[in-house]
Amino acid sequence: MKVIKGNIASPLGFSADGLHAGFKKRKLDFGWIVSEKPASVAGVYTTNKVIAAPLIVSRESMKKAQKMQAVVVNSGVANSCTGSQGMEDAVSMQKWTADKLQIDPDLVGIASTGVIGSLLPMDVLQKGLAKLVVNGNSDDFAKAILTTDTAVKTVAVTEQFGRDEVTMAGVAKGSGMIHPNMATMLAFITCDANISSKTLQLALSQNVETTFNQITVDGDTSTNDMVLVLSNGCSLNKEILPNTAEFEKFSAMLHFVMQELAKKIAKDGEGATKLIEVEMLNAPNSLDARMLAKSVVGSSLVKTAIFGEDPNWGRILAAVGYADIDLPVDNIDIYLADIPVMLTSSPVTFDEEDMQDVMQADTIKIVIDLHAGESTGKAWGCDLSYDYVKINALYRT
Incomplete structure (x- = not known):
């Protein structure tokens, strides 16, 4: 092709x-x-x-x-x-x-x-x-x-x-x-x-x-x-x-x-400054993988953290937890780009300067390994900025 x-x-x-x-x-x-x-x-x-x-x-x-x-x-x-x-x-x-x-x-x-x-x-x-x-x-x-x-x-x-x-x-x-x-x-x-x-x-x-x-x-x-x-x-x-x-x-x-x-x-989301890609690895099945990825990329708190260039992995984990999908949550790894921020559901110390470079990029990739199966899934979204509120508040006017 x-x-x-x-x-x-x-x-x-x-x-x-x-x-x-x-x-x-x-x-x-x-x-x-x-x-x-x-x-x-x-x-x-x-x-x-x-x-x-x-x-x-x-x-x-x-x-x-x-x-x-x-x-x-x-x-x-x-x-x-x-x-x-x-x-x-x-x-x-x-x-x-x-x-x-x-x-x-x-x-x-x-x-x-x-x-x-x-x-x-x-x-x-x-x-x-x-x-x-x-x-x-x-x-x-x-x-x-x-x-x-x-x-x-x-x-x-x-x-x-x-x-x-x-x-x-x-x-x-x-x-x-x-x-x-x-x-x-x-x-x-x-x-x-x-x-x-x-x-x-x-x-x-x-x-x-x-x-x-x-x-x-x-x-x-x-x-x-x-x-x-x-x-x-x-x-x-x-x-x-x-x-x-x-x-x-x-x-x-x-x-x-x-x-x-x-x-x-x-x-190109309204007011967006960054594309967010979430990849879910080793999920119980492909549907769960897709829905979990979409839960993370759809979280308003994750979106605002990405806009603020804040590597707030706690919000990512929370979005996995409230997705109403039955899976163990004691062995989850989370990566921002290639930098691990959580391994086996425990926080990892990372280099702040390296992370700053990652968070300033136009595309932010979040990788989550559930260690709960063999299926994968992806979802895409964008950050949530001040301009999103402005654009939609004034849409008719």
Whole structure:
């Protein structure tokens, strides 16, 4: 697998565009991804019981068509908790896009992100849609879906399948309300591989637990967000089938793209200054390992300690202890980077200058060895800074 410089339109047969329509005051806020032909599609969605209108419409259309040819996205207004009018607006957003592309409405996925409780300004949407073009500025799509993000989040890779080269690309937004189970962000992945929707869904479902579901910024689960994967078969490779070496190779590509996007989201948490990676070793089973890692990275006290560059291992151990997982706690080792701070559940004296260098880094790695099994798990998050409170206190104003 080769990492390339690209964007969401790098796979064969895809194009994208992004622009400023007026949902936000100045920044790009509207865009689409278009495939030259209907693509196989897979998706995962928020587990929040309050589900925004765009998700409801997209999910139902995906069930009907089993394919998707375009995704249109606005940022700035979430169209969530907007009642029957919000549903009507979501359907119109889908239909107008389909009319412009001259395709069936059920082949169009829609997504919105931004302030909850506000209706979509439909005149703005119509004007913006009129300006979108096929084969537009593909890099601008990644900018158009952002809200409080400070940077675009993209990744692209290629892999050989026999004589054919398959390209996969991903783009995501997410900075706050990130605690997915699935999924508390918008993420879109395109690919030109020949794979059915059913097999694509299998690959997505198998990889989501160890990637997007292992990040947390603030413990909140959004009402809007989802992950969509489209694969249109334009690379002309032999169809990828389950339980084959080709499926494993495809799954590895998807896992890499999803994990890289997940880490970029965690690193760009609102007001964040550091990415935190927690690796749990020798846990009773893989689920326990993942949940324990997520408990540590989700701890507000751990997050604030990391922000303050304080190697407070007691907070880390406490987060392991309250994770509601049955395991012995008298033989735990904790490392910050490669420096042990606890061995066999007892404190270890460490060099303060070496530790200061570790804590000043942009990425803080916490390794916890439970000595309670053979399974491992990882989770990613960010520190919790003064700016997080400021950004969210002033979000509407």
